[in-house]
Amino acid sequence: xxxxxxxxxxxxxxxxxxxxxxxxxxxxHATLYWYQQILGQGPKLLIQFQNNGVVDDSQLPKDRFSxxxxxGVDSTLKIQPAKLEDSAVYLCxxxxxxxxxxxxxxxxxxxxxx
Amino acid sequence: GExxxxxxxxxxxxxxxxxxxxxAYSNSASDYFIWYxxxxxxxxxxxxxxxxxxxxxxxxRVTVLLNKTVKHLSLQIAAxxxxxxxxxxxxxxxxxxxxxxxxxxxxxxTVNP
Numbered sequence: 001x002x003x004x005x006x007x008x009x010x011x012x013x014x015x016x017x018x019x020x021x022x023x024x025x026x027x028x029h030a031t032l033y034w035y036q037q038i039l040g041q042g043p044k045l046l047i048q049f050q051n052n053g054v055v056d057d058s059q060l061p062k063d064r065f066s067x068x069x070x071x072g073v074d075s076t077l078k079i080q081p082a083k084l085e086d087s088a089v090y091l092c093x094x095x096x097x098x099x100x101x102x103x104x105x106x107x108x109x110x111x112x113x114x
Numbered sequence: 115g116e117x118x119x120x121x122x123x124x125x126x127x128x129x130x131x132x133x134x135x136x137x138a139y140s141n142s143a144s145d146y147f148i149w150y151x152x153x154x155x156x157x158x159x160x161x162x163x164x165x166x167x168x169x170x171x172x173x174x175r176v177t178v179l180l181n182k183t184v185k186h187l188s189l190q191i192a193a194x195x196x197x198x199x200x201x202x203x204x205x206x207x208x209x210x211x212x213x214x215x216x217x218x219x220x221x222x223x224t225v226n227p
Binding site: 004033035040041042043044045048056091093102103104105106107108 | 148155156157158159160203205214215216217218219220
């Protein structure tokens with residue numbers, strides 16, 4: 001089966017600019033996650049979707065980050081305006097459903113804010 | 115805050131040796147644990163998991179041990195190969211609520227030929 005697709009692979013922007021990341025989960029996976037991984041650290045959950053509804057966004061900096069999953073398939077994560085500390089790899093993962101423990105991760109988007 | 119951590123940030127072993135990577139967790143309510151391998155430029159890849167009703171689980175060349183008394187998790191890799199070089203993360207999940215995975219900081223394993 002095809003994996004989790006993410007684009008772009010790399011992005012360099014100046015602080016205060018905006019950026020968007022795209023994720024296409026594995027077909028049929030109802031649950032989608034966005035994680036932020038700062039260099040040298042483990043991934044941190046930003047937001048979790050079940051179909052097109054938000055299950056958990058408690059660690060999403062809502063003043064600058066937003067995410068949506070229209071139609072319960074693809075998802076986009078946006079940062080506006082970006083700060084230097086947003087430099088990280090943004091990972092998307094999906095699973096069959098919330099009760100499924102089989103997370104599959106994409107390769108991520110590496111964001112550099114200068 | 116994060117409740118999962120690792121004892122050592124780096125581990126260097128010789129090819130063919132066995133590797134042991136350790137992890138401590140603090141949330142006694144966690145009932146599911148996963149070890150992930152992350153190679154440079156890639157997302158985390160599932161290695162092996164264990165539920166809290168078990169204390170040992172074996173896979174192909176890998177074994178996970180869970181000690182709930184001291185909240186400790188370990189990953190043992192037998193006959194370590196150069197392809198095993200990567201960063202290894204343990205992650206925990208507490209069922210109920212959002213059932214999200216919480217990751218530790220990771221251990222970088224380097225296998226020397």
